[in-house]
Amino acid sequence: MIPSFVEEGATDILLTRDEIGRRVREMGEEISRHYAGGPPLLMIGLLKGSILFTADLVREMSIDVEVDFISISSYRGRSTSSGSVRLLRDLDRDVYDRNILIVEDIVDSGLSLSYIRNALLARSPRSLAIAALLDKRQRRVSEVPVDYVGFQIPDRFVVGYGLDYRQRYRGMPYIAVLDPAEICDEDPS
Ligand code: IMP
Ligand code: MG
16 A cells, blocks of 8 residues: 655655656666676765665666765755855765766756766766756756756756755655745755
8 A cells, every 4th residue: 555645845746656666767777787797886875865766776776786975065954056065974985996876866056966076086986977866957057967867857846755855855755846835045054
């Protein structure tokens, strides 16, 4: 039975659990095909938004992978990017000469991914690719190359499946548009 998990303020469902599951499986197959026969792929999840996507994608991979996490902050509790990016937690693993795949929940302005991509390229990986579950193409400011995209979505603020608004809604198994009435752009600090 499907649990009736509906969070107040996020009832307008954009992507169901099944739609997400099917697409993540396809992405896992495609990425596995690309890296098959090579050394173990190092998958790097961007905390915290990509935790569910990373966990599900790893389970859909048919090749040997390693997993690490990195944490940056650019949002400070707001619904639009502040444009400034800070590294909050670095990797445990050395990426030198490794095939690495950055796993991100959503690409919006692209500023976060550009920052992390440049920071990791400076450590000389053998290759670097990016997988993002969601892409808000119209909002791009920094043209970062995204190799694997789950879904193109419209310019709406979405929550669920790892994505939050002020740390809420991450546990919802589907992705919903946040009711604009819930959004308050005051700095919470
Ligand atoms: P960018 O640097 O503007 O591309 O922002 C990317 C980050 O902003 C993502 O990793 C998310 O954490 C956050 N973000 C952007 N759009 C949304 C959204 O619609 N819902 C939740 N988080 C979002
Ligand atoms: Mg994020």
